[in-house]
Amino acid sequence: DAKTTQPTSMDCAEGRAANLPCNHSTISGNEYVYWYRQIHSQGPQYIIHGLKNNETNEMASLIITEDRKSSTLILPHATLRDTAVYYCIVRVANYGQNFVFGPGTRLSVLP
């Protein structure tokens, strides 16, 4: 699996949009971009994934650059409950394939 690079930590004011970047310059054509988050003392939680088109669900939006070498996860109105470690992972769309987690970005939403 291709590796990803994320900032170690970020802060965001409550109610503002949180934009979490991820670089994946060696991504292959058949690899998807996945985002998970892990709130303290819980297991990772799926947020969103995409191949090349931008995606949106009830939790977040995923913006993937045209060359697919980077992406941004957007939490439109961050709340204190969004404080967590956010993991950007690239992986083939194979349900038998494990995820390779990096250290992620620790997002702190501040009141």
Place this chain on the structure above:
Amino acid sequence: GAGVSQSPRYKVAKRGQDVALRCDPISGHVSLFWYQQALGQGPEFLTYFQNEAQLDKSGLPSDRFFAERPEGSVSTLKIQRTQQEDSAVYLCASSLEGGNEQFFGPGTRLTVL
């Protein structure tokens, strides 16, 4: 609906003891994964089951680690002769056949003294 459950949530073992960690995946989920998460790090893959078949155990750190899923549902991760370096959170995840999303349990925090 019920998610992935794991038990116990916390386990303290003396060095050299054997431990067994249980995972109850979401009903009907074919795939089951075990991950190990050291403090301050992301989860690391241990092993993967498709139904009762263990298709990948490349992440198991030593032969002291053993996992099984005999009936294709509940899985047990067993660690023999525990060492201090085994202290970590052990996470279980399951997914549907053909599903992209893995659903994680809350994990078992193992502390080896």
